[in-house]
Amino acid sequence: MRELRKDPIISRWVIISSERGRRPKENQREDEDATVVESTEDCPFEMGRESSTPPEVYAIRERGTAPDTPGWQVRVTPNKYPALSPEGEPTLHEHGLFVSINGVGIHEMVIETPDHSRQLDAQPVERIALILGVYQQRIRTLRQDPRVAHVLVFRNQGTGAGASLHHPHSQIVATPIIPNRIEQELGGSLTYWQRTGHCIYCDLTEQVRRESEFVVHQRDGVLAFCPYASIFPYEVWIVPEEHAADFADADDRLLVVVARVLKTVLLKQREALGEFSYNLVLHTVPAPQAVEREFPSASTHYHWHIELYPRLTKPAGCEWGAGVFINPVPPEEAARHLRKLDVAAAMAGDANAREHPDSSPTNE
Amino acid sequence: MRELRKDPIISRWVIISSERGRRPKENQREDEDATVVESTEDCPFEMGRESSTPPEVYAIRERGTAPDTPGWQVRVTPNKYPALSPEGEPTLHEHGLFVSINGVGIHEMVIETPDHSRQLDAQPVERIALILGVYQQRIRTLRQDPRVAHVLVFRNQGTGAGASLHHPHSQIVATPIIPNRIEQELGGSLTYWQRTGHCIYCDLTEQVRRESEFVVHQRDGVLAFCPYASIFPYEVWIVPEEHAADFADADDRLLVVVARVLKTVLLKQREALGEFSYNLVLHTVPAPQAVEREFPSASTHYHWHIELYPRLTKPAGCEWGAGVFINPVPPEEAARHLRKLDVAAAMAGDANAREHPDSSPTNE
DSSP states (O other), rough: EEEEEEEEOOEEEEEEEEGGGTTTTOOOTTTOOOOBOOOOGGGGTTTTTTGSSSSSSSEEEETOOOOEEEEEEEEEEESOOSSBBSOOOOOOOEEETTTEEEEEEEEEEEEOOOOOOOOOGGSSHHHHHHHHHHHHHHHHHHHTSSTOOOOOOOOEEEEEGGGOSSOEEEEEEEESSSOOOHHHHHHHHHHHHHHHHOHHHHHHHHHHHOOOOTEEEEEEEEEEEOTTSSSSTEEEEEEEEESOOGGGOOOOHHHHHHHHHHHHHHHHHHHHHOOOOOEEEEEOOOOHHHHHHHHHHHHHHOOOOOEEEEOOOOOOOHHHHOEEEEESSSSHHHHHHHHHHHOHHHHHHHHSSSOSEEEEEOOO | OOEEEOOTTTTEEEEEEEEGGGSTTTOOOTTSSOOOBOHHHHHHHHTOOOOGOOOOOOOEEEOOOOTTSOOOEEEEEEEOOOSSSSSSSEEEEEEETTTEEOOOOOOEEEESOOOOOGGGGSSSHHHHHHHHHHHHHHHHHHHSSSSOSSEEEEEEEGGGGTTOOOSSSEEEEEEESHHHHHHHHHHHHHHHHHHHHSSSSHHHHEEEEEHOTTTTEEEEEEEEEOOOSSSSSTTTEEEESSOSSOOOOOOOGHHHHHHHHHHHHHHHHHHHHHSEEEEEEEEEEOOOHHHHHHOOTTTOOOOOEEEEOOOOOOOHHHHHHHOEEEEOOHHHHHHHHHHHHHOOOHHHHHSSOOOOOOOEEOOO
């Protein structure tokens, strides 16, 4: 069974997906060690093991290599244990207080590199920009599906962040609804825009820059900062300073800057925290059909950004039960700590890093 | 530093509490084993070790015993590492997009029993009812503080649920704001009431009873069910069938029924899941001063209840980053499983259980 269900009281959408329960680790408890696939022998994402994933839907590959064979640099495949199914039409069902949509959607894996152990912060900036570019391609393609209301990109790094595979990867989930958090952001930014005529993210980055205590890093029009009301210690947001609702519109120059800032932040976090687990999530505007329907002015008041949540604390009753997070590290302290860390040496390693080989996208 | 801060975009309150960081386990990672105080030797909640907690504010004790000495059955003390401070006045500060209230509030521990290892589901029903009665007492007392907008009661059981102490205990957090989730519930129930003239929880329990597939247990006017849009596998809500906004108004007869249903559900969950971690949270109406100010009709449209979240899955990027939970167990399947489990033998043990000794509340 795959179904999207709406909580009748707080209108929160949840994905009920019993197929998801077939994953090797799903019955894991939070208090047990996760059985992460660590060794290359068992890893389904290794070069040469392309048949252990569903057929690829997109790849950056060496010219002349065929889909689902070696020669790729970044490879996108359907998730083997998808939370949503690509089959069928999303239909709204109402039965008394129970509202559902059949679990239609697309769930993909982005295999970020053939290198089993080279995590995102150890990649050259060019490779990170390449991965961001792949996100853009998939967002554009998936939005063409009229059933899709929103495309979410996220990345779970480490067992503490819910990753079940070690090999560097991100996930893409295209849903027939606008996810709860994105809808809250759109609602908040709309209200602010109606009141002030401004984009709240533009005003926020301006205040953060002016007062500087929350700033972690700033470069070529991209700002990284610890948000004022961070829910997690060392949480960081990365926001383009120039107004832009849609990540898919970012040009190659901006992608390289974002990649550089993202790498800088991850290196700083690792320097501050040691080896750590984190979730990364890309917040961008919904698909045009959903924007048109629900937030027609979104391009004016919404603003794409990346949120990074290091997973150092264990949310409990207060967080789950009341939605109130207790964060033991004031974000201005985290920002001060991260700001002063010098990661220039680790970043400079890039200068000597090999460019990715002669590659071109295929299979779009 | 202790401060409540409001996210400028989605208006979510967070507690920033650097004092909280001084707890022995706070810098724990989610992917490490939590250093739970397991042995009675190190446990600050043992009988005879009353001086290792702040002075008690309430207790059920044997007649004639003095506060902070042995002889108690249930004991309430301020949290040694409180998220909020009982000193000062809550004042709203606005600075550009940054809105805060100084971190005023009350954070208490309810030590549920002198028995280090007897967790809630192993307690006699009478003891559980006694603990629920203590919650009521503290809710009533704390609401008399004009600075308090809401009193939240929750319970973290097991390291997977964020518990840092093994000895059976609950927590109470009185805040100068209405917690985010409670506010969402009040907003949802208000909207429904304005549209239909009904309490949504009353209509919901009626639909659940009528269709029965989500029912886990029902007894003497108290219904336990797996909610239609459960975010966690085997999540259960316990709701009084008769309309009542305020848990503090429940009479002793109802408390005993709720205790019996709660124990039954916990035993069923343990039978289904083995030893498991969970969060329990009590959702009741805010303090009169906050209700008056923000939801004057709350007693008509709100409805108190208990939510139980077994912690079997590890929320990751989709949950944290987009607010969309992926639940691999359809709640009707969980309900069917829990419903058919027979825990009568474990419940019957109660009949022989000793009543709690001649006790009376002190220190209120």
